[in-house]
Amino acid sequence: MAAELGSEYDVIVEGHPGRTSVFDDPIEGSHKNGQAALPALLESHRPIDLVIVMLGTNDLKARFNVAAHDIALGVERVVLDIRRSDCGAAGAAPQVLLASPVPVIEAGIFKEIFAGAAQKSQALPALLRTVAERQGVAFADMGQHATVDPVDGIHLDAAAHGAIGMAMAAAVLDSLT
Template structure:
């Protein structure tokens, strides 16, 4: 069984930033998708892109950050897939987008619909989908101004996304229940949080796949 993780810098394994533009990553074995795959004993393909939004062209970082724009090609590249785990929404919390938690949840729903309408699953069917509410951000360090207002905005995603997942028949997981962002930059996960998230999602995904 093959699983695709479609996410942003926290799936990529970006380490908490002491300065803007930092490119350091956690070692592969410490990144949550790898932790999850090891616990499940299943193949996990990770497509984590720093700065990725749900479906918004970033006016500063570029149109290639738009998740909905690149998702169809990624699905075709990695099919057949049994499950697509989507953990996005953190970058939608940037002040430049001015979104509400409900807006972000609805955008994640659009990504789920794109997967459900694809032929990327076994025998040309659609893969199953699990929507993961991202770990809420704090306004701290070098990213504080970029994520101004993000603390409240990010905490509104999970309850709205739970309803959206139920409406679409997707799995749901709230990453904020098991992990916290690192205080250094208020956005990225430290090593312990990466491990905790990978272990918890292994249990949730395992239950979803049966």
């Protein structure tokens, strides 16, 4: 994404393996809660023009036992917190680009951890699109551009990362122009 956008854009990556939207993870730790980490991330990088939110995959873990609708509501909480922040230009809120993650498949070493996740992940794009519309933020469905690696059903291979980078760059340009 950064290469496609060019040097005029400063892309700050704040992805964290295992991050959830709003859930403390009882196995991997409470530091995986995206909503809890958000204020420090926003303040440490201010002013921010655009925040890209792509959460929900880890919320699909069987240990959380939540419906796709509830995952979308959790992601919406994160979007609301960004829109209420003063971390954008001149103390305003930054713009938000809500990206739906790539749907998962139940395979490989994560099959049990993500039991029941495939069907829920197929429902997320439409639910997250509704959240974006309700909140008046931009939306991009990354499942339209890439698929997960069938080896583990969750992660992306190099080609999928490249496809998402290109799609995300286009979505960023659409959001900021």
